[in-house]
Amino acid sequence: MPHLLAGPAAEPLTPADLKAFLRVTHDAEDGLLALLITTARQMVESAAGRILLRQSWRFVFDSWPAAGLLVPALAPVEAILAARLRHADGGESALAPDLFTLRGDRAPALIAFDPPRMPRPDRALGGIELDLALGYGAAAAAVPADLVQAVRLFAAHLYERRDEAGGDALPSGVAALLAPYARVRL
Template sequence: MPAILLAGPTAEPLTLAEAKTYLRVDHEAEDGLIAALVTAARATVEALTRRVLIDQSWRIVRDAWPASGLIAVPVNPLKAITAARVIDADGGETALPLGAFTTDTARLPGLIRVARGTVPEPGRPLAGIALDITAGHGASADHVPSPLIEAVRVVLAHFYEHRDVAGPGAAFPARLDALVAPFRVTRL
């Protein structure tokens, strides 16, 4: 079940000023590089934990409704389902009422329950269902758990210090695993 990013976060978990302070950089010559490294560090922590830090919009694409009626969300933490559609054989989309879905946002991975019998079957065999969701800890870094913010700092510093290493590069510091381990979302 693929997940497609529709809209990334409106902010990063670290501002440029916070990143420069952490890296002890007091000039503007590398501002573009540092901003890019903050984004890369956030994405790395998101990949390591299988959760997004700052709110983002995603589309979950499915071929058919599950027999159990339960869809485990691949992007976490789930906040809300914002739109649902089935696609017919000609590519036309039919919007579904959001009342046909119940979300369990307390669980990781989040679950969406489909009220079977109230939603039509898709008209095409592949990618016939599209569910748009919002996932993340909040609209700003204020809502992200502090160990995950620290993990972004650790990855940022690692990327900054090893930016000219060829090949696979140096291993991440051991403390990174300790920071992200409690926040990893397991796959079902």
């Protein structure tokens, strides 16, 4: 399970952008619009398996895969920030970055390593931690336009139906924009 360490510094669109899209001319709901943008971004990221703006995430593993490949559940991966072993006694040991080769330009990303060179964790569960920088970049301009549009449409959907409780289905327009990002298993 990935764990968020640090969220994005900004959102893929501003409350002013959403206000223009919604044709809202007052400032009374700017706080609500900012919250809806954040919620919509998180929902789009979850549905697409793509992190839009640079964030730091921790991935925890119990053991090294014999094939020498780690496949993070989220994409795109910009960099490996840190790697460490957690020990049974509560201590930790940093792992050298040159033990890993990152192919973050693909989805899913691949992190390759040489299994014989990897130290074995002495902790049965969660002994391996990788901190990764995920996202298309720090600026909203780096995010693909279709994903920004999905956030815009979903935020508008949430705004227009803010008095409704529940509802877990993505609007059809949002789902159509996210369809090309779906991971297909054969």
